[in-house]
Amino acid sequence: MAKPTFAMYWAASCGGCEISLLNIGEKILDVDAAFQVVFWPCVADFKYSDVEGYPDGYIDLCLFNGAIRNSENEELAHLLRRKSKTLVAFGSCAYEGCAPGLANLTTNAATMRTIYTDCLTTDETRDRLPQPLSMVPEGEIRIPVLYETVRALDQVVPVDYIIPGCPPEAHQIAAVIQAVISGVPLPAPGGKVIGAGTVAVCEECPLAKNVKQITRFYRPYELVPEPGICLLEQGLVCMGPATRSGCGALCPQVGMRCEGCYGPLDGQDQGARMLSAIASVVAAGGPDQDEAEQEHAIAAVMDTLADPAGTFYRFSLAHSLLRRVRVAEPGT
Amino acid sequence: MENHFQPIIVGFLCNWCSYRAADLAGTARIHYAPTMRPIRVMCTARVEPEFVLKALREGADGVLIAGCHPGECHYVEGNIKALRRFTLLKALLRQFGIEEARVQLVWAAASEGKQLAEAVDRMTEELRALGPLRWRETVLGEQPVARRMAEAEVGG
Numbered sequence: 001m002a003k004p005t006f007a008m009y010w011a012a013s014c015g016g017c018e019i020s021l022l023n024i025g026e027k028i029l030d031v032d033a034a035f036q037v038v039f040w041p042c043v044a045d046f047k048y049s050d051v052e053g054y055p056d057g058y059i060d061l062c063l064f065n066g067a068i069r070n071s072e073n074e075e076l077a078h079l080l081r082r083k084s085k086t087l088v089a090f091g092s093c094a095y096e097g098c099a100p101g102l103a104n105l106t107t108n109a110a111t112m113r114t115i116y117t118d119c120l121t122t123d124e125t126r127d128r129l130p131q132p133l134s135m136v137p138e139g140e141i142r143i144p145v146l147y148e149t150v151r152a153l154d155q156v157v158p159v160d161y162i163i164p165g166c167p168p169e170a171h172q173i174a175a176v177i178q179a180v181i182s183g184v185p186l187p188a189p190g191g192k193v194i195g196a197g198t199v200a201v202c203e204e205c206p207l208a209k210n211v212k213q214i215t216r217f218y219r220p221y222e223l224v225p226e227p228g229i230c231l232l233e234q235g236l237v238c239m240g241p242a243t244r245s246g247c248g249a250l251c252p253q254v255g256m257r258c259e260g261c262y263g264p265l266d267g268q269d270q271g272a273r274m275l276s277a278i279a280s281v282v283a284a285g286g287p288d289q290d291e292a293e294q295e296h297a298i299a300a301v302m303d304t305l306a307d308p309a310g311t312f313y314r315f316s317l318a319h320s321l322l323r324r325v326r327v328a329e330p331g332t
Numbered sequence: 333m334e335n336h337f338q339p340i341i342v343g344f345l346c347n348w349c350s351y352r353a354a355d356l357a358g359t360a361r362i363h364y365a366p367t368m369r370p371i372r373v374m375c376t377a378r379v380e381p382e383f384v385l386k387a388l389r390e391g392a393d394g395v396l397i398a399g400c401h402p403g404e405c406h407y408v409e410g411n412i413k414a415l416r417r418f419t420l421l422k423a424l425l426r427q428f429g430i431e432e433a434r435v436q437l438v439w440a441a442a443s444e445g446k447q448l449a450e451a452v453d454r455m456t457e458e459l460r461a462l463g464p465l466r467w468r469e470t471v472l473g474e475q476p477v478a479r480r481m482a483e484a485e486v487g488g
Contacts, residue, residue, distance in 0.1 A: 075376050105427070149473075151473070154452060156391075227335045268382070269381075269385060271381075271424065272380060272381035272382040272385055273381075273382070275379060275381045275417060275421060275424060276380060276417060278420060279413060279416035279417040279420060280413065280416075282416050289402075290402075291402050291439070292402070294402055294412065294415065295415065295419070298415055299375035299419050300417050300418045300421060302416075302420045303423075305420070305423075305426075308423050308427065309424055309428060310427075312424070321382065321383075321386055321389050321430055322385055322388070322389055322467070323471075323472060324471060324472070325427065325428045325429045325471075326428060326429035326430060326470070326471045327429060328429070
């Protein structure tokens, strides 16, 4: 019997997902033994035209990482959906936009200005923007069109499964791949999250929670946290309460706040949930104060939290309720 | 030129005071802008930020949250918890390019029908000046379900 076919693709991503797959250690040999790789730009020399030549549904398992940032990403999303039996949004970018999705906090024009005009270390390439069309002796070259709004994979094509994480934890990937190889039936497809928990990170975090309230927030560089105590209660914006478990609460255990990379729990908006969680640990505004004093005291605490949108939606902005910011003049 | 834009305000009203204030405004025959769609909640603390974000995404031009004056909450300090959320929500909405007047928190006791009506009138005028939000169309480039339905009804 021919081996099942395997593909992995990167759209707008950093490449960390590819590394996380290799992080499963010697189990990668099982992957090689069980699957025939038919497309994997990071490790093997296949061309897009090879994929176009495959019959529809030829790829048994396709791990798609990366957000949809430009026209090339979108084209490959449609192509790989057509050619794949099972399409998995692999990692936070494909699932919910992740760091590329933070582009939705600004505009392409502003991004380009930062990179090609305002950046201090840019010298001879200053103000030389990428051109959509270039003429060379062999003919014309077009680069992909950069979209104004970054999208997650399931906002472009239907996705069968989601493996969250930035990047997904090796033991979670290994468990899913082991299940696929051994023929254990997966849950019914339809965009279900697999390879992750169903509770918040706080539930697997061993740090002591004393239900202590706080009066100011700290950025990570401003505070060396006391070991063994909940980071949120120490004033660090730890995303644990609003984030799906599955990682084993690795970051909080070494004193680094959870940044939220496993995304929200089912049916939640990560930023909105985090906002609620923050509001419940803030002490200001006691019932003994008058209305104006309360407002002032609460505002003073909240002002110490820099960049709520970028912090709460660091990974999930493109998949959140509002998805992107509004700009007065589109395109400026 | 007269501004005929009739904004849509989703109002989350506390069961113990502001919903009764709205009731009182009705029985007292107070005339005020017919722009608010009231939703009764048990407490302003029940209003999750998600409700506000979803209302704005699905076609509301503004969201009004109304509850008991601080110190008068039926659940002792639910309204203070709402105020903490609201303060941070305002900062978040600013980053999303949503004007401050679009999401407001007011206090209206059960006897303050007039004050609630005035708050709706005032907010309506502010939203008229700002114009429609239409998040799905103007920001996401989609058609909103609610407005599509309204158009279908008008078109017969």
